[in-house]
Amino acid sequence: MRSRSDIGQDVDDLVDLFENAPCGYISAAPDGRIMLANRTLSSWLGIASEKIVGRKFIDFLTMPGKIYFETHFAPLVTMQGAFNEVALDMVKADGSRLPVLVNAVARVAEGGGVRFIRITIFNATDRRRYEKELVEARAAAERSTAALKELNSHLEERVSAVVQEKLAAESALHQAQKIEALGHLTGGVAHDFNNMLAVVIGGLNMAQRRIERGTLDDVPKLLAAALDGANRAATLTQRLLAFARQQPLSPGSVDANKLVANMAEILASTLGEVIQKETVLASGLWRTKADANQLENVVLNLAVNARDAMPEGGKLTIETANTRIDEAYAADHDIAPGQYVMIAVTDTGCGMPPEVIEKAIDPFFTTKPVGKGTGLGLSQVFGFAKQSGGHLKIYSEVGTGTTMKIYLPRDYDGDGSGDLYKDEAVPRGSPDEVILLVEDDASVREVHTRMLEELGYSVVAADGPLAALQIIAARSDVALLFTDVVMAPMNGRKLADEARIKRPGLPVVFTTGYSRNAVVHNGVLDPGVIFLQKPATLGDLARKVRAALDT
Amino acid sequence: MSVVHRNNIKSTGKGGRTMLFAHGFGCDQNMWRYVAPQFEDDFRVVTFDHVGAGGSDLAAYDFQKYATLDGYASDIVEIGQELGIEGGIFVGHSVSAMMGVLASLKAPGMFSKLVLVGPSPRYINDGDYQGGFTQEQVDELLEFLDSNHMGWSQAMAPVIMGNPEQPELSEELTNSFCKTDPEIAKHFARATFTADNRADLAKVTVPSLILQCAEDVIAPVWVGHYLHANIPDSKLVLMKATGHCPNLSHPLETTDAIRSFVTA
Numbered sequence: 001m002r003s004r005s006d007i008g009q010d011v012d013d014l015v016d017l018f019e020n021a022p023c024g025y026i027s028a029a030p031d032g033r034i035m036l037a038n039r040t041l042s043s044w045l046g047i048a049s050e051k052i053v054g055r056k057f058i059d060f061l062t063m064p065g066k067i068y069f070e071t072h073f074a075p076l077v078t079m080q081g082a083f084n085e086v087a088l089d090m091v092k093a094d095g096s097r098l099p100v101l102v103n104a105v106a107r108v109a110e111g112g113g114v115r116f117i118r119i120t121i122f123n124a125t126d127r128r129r130y131e132k133e134l135v136e137a138r139a140a141a142e143r144s145t146a147a148l149k150e151l152n153s154h155l156e157e158r159v160s161a162v163v164q165e166k167l168a169a170e171s172a173l174h175q176a177q178k179i180e181a182l183g184h185l186t187g188g189v190a191h192d193f194n195n196m197l198a199v200v201i202g203g204l205n206m207a208q209r210r211i212e213r214g215t216l217d218d219v220p221k222l223l224a225a226a227l228d229g230a231n232r233a234a235t236l237t238q239r240l241l242a243f244a245r246q247q248p249l250s251p252g253s254v255d256a257n258k259l260v261a262n263m264a265e266i267l268a269s270t271l272g273e274v275i276q277k278e279t280v281l282a283s284g285l286w287r288t289k290a291d292a293n294q295l296e297n298v299v300l301n302l303a304v305n306a307r308d309a310m311p312e313g314g315k316l317t318i319e320t321a322n323t324r325i326d327e328a329y330a331a332d333h334d335i336a337p338g339q340y341v342m343i344a345v346t347d348t349g350c351g352m353p354p355e356v357i358e359k360a361i362d363p364f365f366t367t368k369p370v371g372k373g374t375g376l377g378l379s380q381v382f383g384f385a386k387q388s389g390g391h392l393k394i395y396s397e398v399g400t401g402t403t404m405k406i407y408l409p410r411d412y413d414g415d416g417s418g419d420l421y422k423d424e425a426v427p428r429g430s431p432d433e434v435i436l437l438v439e440d441d442a443s444v445r446e447v448h449t450r451m452l453e454e455l456g457y458s459v460v461a462a463d464g465p466l467a468a469l470q471i472i473a474a475r476s477d478v479a480l481l482f483t484d485v486v487m488a489p490m491n492g493r494k495l496a497d498e499a500r501i502k503r504p505g506l507p508v509v510f511t512t513g514y515s516r517n518a519v520v521h522n523g524v525l526d527p528g529v530i531f532l533q534k535p536a537t538l539g540d541l542a543r544k545v546r547a548a549l550d551t
Numbered sequence: 552m553s554v555v556h557r558n559n560i561k562s563t564g565k566g567g568r569t570m571l572f573a574h575g576f577g578c579d580q581n582m583w584r585y586v587a588p589q590f591e592d593d594f595r596v597v598t599f600d601h602v603g604a605g606g607s608d609l610a611a612y613d614f615q616k617y618a619t620l621d622g623y624a625s626d627i628v629e630i631g632q633e634l635g636i637e638g639g640i641f642v643g644h645s646v647s648a649m650m651g652v653l654a655s656l657k658a659p660g661m662f663s664k665l666v667l668v669g670p671s672p673r674y675i676n677d678g679d680y681q682g683g684f685t686q687e688q689v690d691e692l693l694e695f696l697d698s699n700h701m702g703w704s705q706a707m708a709p710v711i712m713g714n715p716e717q718p719e720l721s722e723e724l725t726n727s728f729c730k731t732d733p734e735i736a737k738h739f740a741r742a743t744f745t746a747d748n749r750a751d752l753a754k755v756t757v758p759s760l761i762l763q764c765a766e767d768v769i770a771p772v773w774v775g776h777y778l779h780a781n782i783p784d785s786k787l788v789l790m791k792a793t794g795h796c797p798n799l800s801h802p803l804e805t806t807d808a809i810r811s812f813v814t815a
Contacts, residue, residue: 001570031793031800058768063688064695067769070795071645078799079581 024100024121030114032056032074041121046093055120062089062097073104074278077117081106087124099128169197193236199229233535238533239369250531251388253411254292256320256341257281267303267318274313282321288341289411290388298381302345302404305378309349309402317346323407325391335391340407351398381406426539427546429457434475435545437461438468438483448482448511448541455542464488465495470500478506480549485512507548554633558599558626559606562634565595565800569636570813571662573627574598575645575669576743579605582644584801586809593814594640599630601630601647603735612735620646620746624653631661642666642814644798645769646743649751652782656754665759666809668793671770673747678750689744696737751789752781760812762805766793786812 002010018025024041028034034448037052045052045060057068065088082105089097101122109115153157166533203226207219260279271277299318306316330337378392381404385392389409396402429435435457437446445461452459460478462468465487472478481499485492496508511532530551532544554560557567561580564570570590572583580598587596600607601623616622627650631639632658643651648670655662674682675689731739759782763775772789779787792801 056766062691062695063684064692067692068695070767070769071575074794075578075582075796075799078796079578079584309814 019513023123026052026057026119028057028117028119030106030117032058032117035116043093044098044121044123045090047273049362060090062091065089067222073102077104077106081108087128090121099124101127196229196233196236200226202226234537250291250293251289252292253287253413253469254290254295254408255285255287256286256343256408257293259292259296260299260318260320260343263299266300269280270300270303271307271316275310278315278317280317280319282319284322285320286322286339286341287411288408290390290408291384294384295408298384298406299343299345301378301381302406305404306345306347306349306402309347311350314348315403317344319344319346322410325407333391333393335407336389338410339410340390341410342405342407343405344405346401346403348401351400351402352394352396353398357394357396378404426455426542428455428542429545429549431456431458432477433479433549434458434460434477435480435482436465436468436471436475436478438465438481438487438492440464440484440487444484451538451541452482452536452545455545457545465490465492465498468495469498469502472502472506478503480545481506481508482545483508483510485510507551509548511546554626554629556606556610557602558630559608560597560599560630560634560798562595562597562731563588564591564594564596566590566592566596568594569634569639570594570596570639571627571634571639572596572598573641573643573647573651574601574604575643575647576739577645579607581605582796582798583642586798586806589802589806590810590813597630597634597636601739602626602738604731609732609735612732614815617738617742618750619742620650620653623650623742624657625646627651627654628658628661631658638663640664640666640744642809643670644668645670645795646746649746649748650750652748652755652759655757656751659756663757664813665755665757666762666812667778668757668762668798668805669764669767669770669776670761672749672752672778672781674744674769675747675807677747680777681771681773683774684744692744693737693741696733696740744755749781752778753783755782755784757784760809761785761787762790762797762808763787764790764792764794764797767795769795 019039021040024044025036025038026034026041027036034053034055034057035289037049039049042052047060052060058069061069069088073083073086082103084103086102086104088100088102090100094100101124103120104117106117107115118525142266144503188370203222206224207222210216210219210222216241216516260281264279267277303316303318310316319341319342321344323340325333325335325337327337329335347548382392385406385408391407393405393407394402395405429452433456435452437445437452437459439448440463441460442463449459449461460471460475463469465483466489468483472481481496483492483495487495490498492510496506496510499508500506507530508532508533530544530548532541560582570587572587574580574581574582579600583598587598590596603609603612603617613622616625627641630636631654637660639662641655641664642652643649643666645668648665648667649672651662651665651667655665671682673680674684675686676682676684761775761778761782763770763772765772775787775789779785790797790801790804791807792804794800797805
């Protein structure tokens with residue numbers, strides 16, 4: 001038996017539930033007049049409950065809501081007694097909108113008539129936002145589909161356009177990479193070159209001071225140090241030119257066995273004591289056609305790589321062999337089929353995984369720590385091999401070792417002229433051999449004059465092509481034209497042509513610090529042209545001049 | 552294409568004269584469910600759905616044809632011809648009232664009387680003319696239709712639209728009486744709320760009854776008086792019924808008003 005106070009408490013509880021439910025409640029008369037509205041709705045709208053009572057639900061809707069409620073939803077309540085989940089906007093006291101989901105149900109009296117209509121209102125602010133996002137996402141998907149259809153319908157031209165774009169982008173990327181590489185190279189070269197110049201300048205300064213003081217004891221040593229620095233700088237430029245594949249090669253007929261054998265001493269000092277060296281030289285090895293100096297550099301380069309792969313020691317093997325490259329291999333490796341001389345350098349070092357092999361010949365790729373390698377070595381080797389009409393092949397297994405094989409084309413009519421002159425004496429001239437030296441740079445002219453005179457030749461110097469032609473015309477005793485290539489108003493090659501009109505068969509030695517120049521085609525000298533790369537040592541100069549005169 | 556199928560025509564009743572009931576903007580012929588049967592003893596009672604509404608053939612929906620009320624009026628004429636209506640009574644609710652006016656002008660003799668329930672020749676205010684809506688409000692309505700298909704929650708609207716091959720999905724909706732393709736609903740709303748048929752009113756040649764509700768936000772009382780003043784031989788009845796659908800909310804009052812007019 002519940003007491004009166006119990007019942008009172010129950011009523012309070014139900015009233016609380018009605019007023020503070022998480023949804024708005026409205027009870028409306030059959031004609032739509034609101035009889036009761038709960039506190040939740042009142043607080044959402046900011047309108048007091050007593051101001052809601054007496055009005056109609058549509059009074060609180062936006063105009064589209066009023067229209068739709070009247071034409072669609074009110075009829076539903078009449079016809080089917082209820083409607084559910086209708087999305088409408090209510091208007092708050094401040095004029096702003098409250099997105100709501102509305103349910104309505106007609107409560108029917110026992111006699112059959114409608115007692116009242118219960119309208120339940122859910123705050124749909126969040127849901128409406130999700131729905132908006134959903135609709136937008138769907139619209140975006142439809143746009144994408146439409147775009148895809150459009151794309152399909154113009155696939156061919158689009159593909160072509162896209163490919164063009166991609167090519168352009170790649171080209172731009174390559175260009176950017178080139179510039180970046182150039183930055184690396186320039187920075188490194190400037191650094192190395194500065195060091196060498198420091199040695200040269202320092203040595204010369206000190207020598208100059210000794211000479212001024214009249215104490216000449218240390219001068220030869222200081223000059224030797226300066227010369228050493230200068231020679232190293234010259235080597236660096238050679239290396240850079242080789243890397244750029246713009247170094248003019250002077251291919252000659254080379255006996256690779258002899259070349260390797262002659263390197264024994266330098267290899268021994270390079271490899272150190274922990275590495276055992278073995279050479280396996282094929283008997284009856286063909287001669288090959290290559291630039292002997294560069295080939296020596298290449299072998300040394302490979303030996304250094306091999307050494308660095310074996311920090312704990314190991315075995316280095318240099319082999320030579322005659323090989324034949326067949327059509328199939330040639331087609332796969334961008335090389336002409338035929339007979340080749342192979343030089344292989346094998347180490348028992350750490351080896352390289354395939355992905356490293358793949359990148360090994362890329363410029364600046366190096367597995368060595370910063371400061372230990374420039375990343376130019378193998379790239380240079382590869383460049384040399386290709387430029388010589390040959391091939392570089394890398395075989396490597398991680399943990400076992402690496403074999404680098406250079407293939408160089410067989411020289412069928414070699415005469416040994418490409419062999420190194422290392423141990424030969426500097427060939428000299430005689431005063432009755434008059435050399436016409438043409439050089440527009442005064443200090444270089446001075447140096448070359450002295451060098452030629454040192455070698456015993458008589459020198460007539462001209463500061464340009466016009467002066468040189470006058471001398472040719474005036475003197476019949478000029479035995480050789482020694483000329484710079486890049487000059488105004490005519491270059492060295494043109495000068496040589498003019499000179500030979502007056503003096504057919506006049507021997508010519510060209511010299512230049514430039515590499516991409518008039519005497520070079522595809523990186524190789526024109527046949528019969530003798531070329532001296534600046535800066536040149538006395539020995540180089542002596543040999544080139546002698547060779548030209550003796551031809 | 553059968554007109555009967557196209558417009559989902561239902562014909563009942565025993566009388567010789569025909570009463571043709573046309574539903575307005577919103578829902579379908581169910582709007583007449585409490586009123587039309589009251590006339591079955593004395594008339595042939597015909598109800599139908601406008602193309603795009605209720606059980607009509609949606610495949611027949613032509614956006615160009617139904618861009619104006621004239622397209623709907625043509626359908627009414629075709630229904631009259633199909634059913635051989637002569638001297639019939641046209642009963643139009645809401646926007647269909649004006650369609651009936653246009654049909655009566657297109658096919659003289661088809662209808663001898665017009666019953667206009669909650670009519671309006673123009674909803675947008677124009678100078679002294681007080682249609683009840685500003686241009687901005689109608690723009691807002693059309694925008695609302697773009698974003699919020701007739702109040703169905705937005706996520707559900709595409710279900711109705713996107714599954715024509717699965718009508719059972721939309722049948723399951725509790726609000727099924729008023730189901731409409733959202734694009735069609737929007738197009739119908741535009742045709743309705745941007746119409747201006749004031750110039751046609753004076754051309755009406757048959758007696759007409761104007762049933763004007765109280766507190767109708769869609770067709771205010773001012774418009775009822777305007778129609779009465781501009782349609783020759785018209786009768787204006789100001790109903791006690793409130794709202795826009797007296798045929799549903801006050802079927803008895805509506806039935807009585809119509810009966811006294813058609814039997815007079």
